[in-house]
Amino acid sequence: MSENIPPAEEYNYRIFNGQGDFEGFPNMLRVGMGAPDFSATLLETGQEVRLSDYWRRGDLVVEFGSFT
């Protein structure tokens, strides 16, 4: 997976040109599968956390998004 990740400049595009095409919700994940784990920065504390830290505690509702 990680080898397919483009450089940050490409990911953080400057001009919206239909990136994130809704026809393209990738099927590498399916309901019923184990959710992929990742680490991220918890904004409140600045600490690195893992998503699995949360799903160990209970059922999760996870929304992905940004400011704009």
Added chain:
Amino acid sequence: MAQTYADKGFLFLFVYVREAHPGEHYGPHGTMEEKLARARTFRERLAIARPILVDDLQGTAHHLYGLLPNMAYVIARGGRILFRSDWTDPPTLELLLNYYLNTREQRRAGARLTPFYAEFAGYRVNDRQQFVERLKIAGPQAVDDYLRMAQVWAQQAPPEE
């Protein structure tokens, strides 16, 4: 909604990813520091109470989950995916959460439930005018880029049901 269902045992998280509609006022993230600062602005401007997990600058988590701008996932305790949608629509999520609460109650009452696989087409209210108003915060370029793409989508769209 998050509060109502948090009381029923669902933990709500927000994963902050790349700017979908960069503009003159709020452009793309150039560094992790910028991304964190922008996430703070987002939290304050939209009064986000949920814990916010900021993805790394390359979008590692975003790539893993499908790269769309506003996806929703429901993940069971232990890490199994129960539901995912290519857009976050609160009424649809509410329907699902009630379904899982009901499942939980039935189990508690002793029912023997077998999991099965299902998909469905969602329908959401799409207020384009309101959406464009929000894009103005990012800057005129964000609005122009979106309206240009909206024309392309309109030409590609299948006939309305």
